[in-house]
Amino acid sequence: MSSGNDGKNGGGKSGGDTSGSGGGKKVPGSSARKPVGRYGDALHQRVKTAKGRTASSNRWLSRQLNDPYVRKAKADGYRSRAAYKLVELDEKFSLVRRARHIIDLGIAPGGWAQLIRRINPKAAVVGIDLLPVDPIEGVTIFEMDFMADAAPDTLIEALGAQPDLVLSDMAANTVGHKQTDHLRTMGLVEAAAHFAVEHLAEGGAFVAKVLAGGTDNELLALLKQHFKSVKHAKPPASRKGSSEWYVIAQGRKPRVAAPASASDTDDV
Ligand SMILES: C[S@@+](CC[C@H](N)C(=O)[O-])C[C@H]1O[C@@H](n2cnc3c(N)ncnc32)[C@H](O)[C@@H]1O
Numbered sequence: 001m002s003s004g005n006d007g008k009n010g011g012g013k014s015g016g017d018t019s020g021s022g023g024g025k026k027v028p029g030s031s032a033r034k035p036v037g038r039y040g041d042a043l044h045q046r047v048k049t050a051k052g053r054t055a056s057s058n059r060w061l062s063r064q065l066n067d068p069y070v071r072k073a074k075a076d077g078y079r080s081r082a083a084y085k086l087v088e089l090d091e092k093f094s095l096v097r098r099a100r101h102i103i104d105l106g107i108a109p110g111g112w113a114q115l116i117r118r119i120n121p122k123a124a125v126v127g128i129d130l131l132p133v134d135p136i137e138g139v140t141i142f143e144m145d146f147m148a149d150a151a152p153d154t155l156i157e158a159l160g161a162q163p164d165l166v167l168s169d170m171a172a173n174t175v176g177h178k179q180t181d182h183l184r185t186m187g188l189v190e191a192a193a194h195f196a197v198e199h200l201a202e203g204g205a206f207v208a209k210v211l212a213g214g215t216d217n218e219l220l221a222l223l224k225q226h227f228k229s230v231k232h233a234k235p236p237a238s239r240k241g242s243s244e245w246y247v248i249a250q251g252r253k254p255r256v257a258a259p260a261s262a263s264d265t266d267d268v
Helices: 055-065 068-076 083-093 111-119 151-159 178-199 217-226
Strands: 101-105 124-129 139-143 165-168 205-211 227-233 244-252
Touching: 068 083, 083 111, 083 205, 083 227, 083 244, 101 111, 101 151, 111 124, 111 139, 124 151, 139 151, 151 178, 165 178, 178 205, 178 217, 178 244, 205 227, 217 227, 217 244
Parallel strands: 101 124, 101 165, 124 139, 165 205
Antiparallel strands: 205 244, 227 244
């Protein structure tokens, strides 16, 4: 069911996280804003048409080749350009460096987890994804559906403590039908939010990718009820054309003890 790795054999084939840096060291990518856009058209690469390549895969390839974040991720040793979204969210909201127990939902291919290890190598990190992920030193990874009944307990048990940061970058595989895609991804966000509300330590934070239209009213009400601050942000690394945003809920409120039931209080 779950194929976790205990992080003892780190260093995946895509470079893994070997920095182990922390403290005052500069985090690769923390200056991600600056290079973006500087290259202008000078470095724009044209994609040669190839037999058998569809127009849409040509567009994808062209976008990848000309995306400064993709180039930067390669240079900095991150497995995904997504790492810079977390860099930027962390710069703005101070999420990762404060946390000690972190859960990364939708961890593959591992850019966020690599970044976490670089910023905060002492934090315990547990991640989950439907897809296999090359090992990352110090990170426990489960290849498993987060929506499976056993997933929440599996994650908490592996973390060995209440998380103080729950991250969700999960996105459902798109089927091309806008409304269906939206609903599927928002279903994941909702499940992640309920998980965070249930398990986060007091003061903890929850970050999740949401789609345009933001967080629906019910979800927003849930987050506002349980967190001191709820904000939305679109980090510069998030593609302008994409409908993704992030919801950042900080300061998990203290849990209120359930009122004693009548049978508890009726004793004379
Ligand atoms: C945008 S990627 C995450 C990128 C990641 N944050 C990084 O930095 O490399 C979204 C991930 O969510 C995962 N995902 C989607 N639905 C899931 C589910 N039900 N359970 C676990 N992971 C899921 C996908 O497999 C995909 O790898």
